[in-house]
Amino acid sequence: MAYQPPIEEISVLIIEDDVRIAEINRRLVEKVPGYKVIGIATDGQEAKEQLDILCPHLVLLDIYFPDMNGLEFLEVIHQQYQETDVIMITASREISSVKEALRNGVFDFIVKPLVFERLKNSLEKYQEFRNKLKKIQTENQSINQEEIDELINRQKEQLHSYLPKGIDKITLQKVTEVLNHSEEGLNAERLAKQIGISRPTARRYLEYLVAKDQIGADLSYGDVGRPERIYRKK
Template sequence: MAYQHQSEEISVLIIEDDVRIAEINRRLMEKVPGYQVIGIATDGQQARDQLAILRPDLVLLDIYFPDMNGLEFLEVIRQDFHETDVIMITASREISSVKEALRSGVFDFIVKPLVFERLKNSLEKYQEFHSKLKRIQKENHHVNQEEIDELMDRQKEQLNSYLPKGIDKITLQKVTEVLDHTDEGLNAERLAKKIGISRPTARRYLEYLVAKDQIGADLSYGEVGRPERIYRKK
């Protein structure tokens, strides 16, 4: 279904197979000033058709559909509708899904059930990012390093605002600080001792950073025992 669009607002297409949830999301979105939902698509074909016709600024995209995978559909958007940005709204909590979505360039990744304040925060940050980008495009087709850094910092801040279950922001910051000051790399046991957490917890944070492609991991073969994973900043 499609709606009339007022050009000064950010246009949004909701891609969600559950019509009831799509309508709830539409009502929540339009509580945020500056946004207008111009269409709802409930399957892959509708999504392709409405993207081609409506050319929305932003898509709210689920992962699970009867006839398609939302993560795979991200590639369709990137290839054929690259002017459209994406916010994932999904029940999926697997780190692999988060990793794939982030690598595909989504602006945000929000886990169901949708909380209005979390959505509002994301939309306000996107609005700021979108406005800045539009202003730069209008004023000049070229950007300087400062403007690029500002756009990148805002997008990185938004992407980093989502943390999966079991990953605490403060602990993650401590882990990152230790890695920043360790040139030779370290294993989970050394990290655990440095910041006062258990070895399994340390490994969970290290593997999370590996999954986000922020650090690397290599195998170290000692004289006795099994090889261990050594983590270091890239």
């Protein structure tokens, strides 16, 4: 039998101001093979000190702290600790928070209350990502386009698995399909009629896609009445 190198143990730092939740998260993380929590920080100063000393592979980071904003601290990690990856675990459901987290390179964004299966799926995907990257680095000094595409697609697939409250995956797919086949664009009322949902629901999905920068929106001024928003694929 060919030699199999030992599985790398992935070190995790939990940054969470609620000690009870942090301990629950530690237990959940360590139920996943290959993971070890090496520290828990409950405020900004502790987080910075433990990052300096422990150099974890992965941080589980909340957004809301009494003394700091987790999204601002994420930017610090992104700039100063480039060997450390981040998974956000937070009660925040704002689209703006998701967009800012994505811009600063989070591997995943998970909303509270934390469900073990969702966390387990994320940690397994992260483990696959690290193993693939390590294999490429071991075997080659450079990386080809196919390998780059695979790494990027894996991370995109993981990030796109997050949908905020009120956005259903199947309905979102229907909305996207209708938009892709509409050359002139459409408003919320026309979309609602085509897929059988209410106008406010149609507008919610359309604005979600605008916030994700997947479609564009313009104002159309008719002969009478108020201007309406017309949504178009990019």
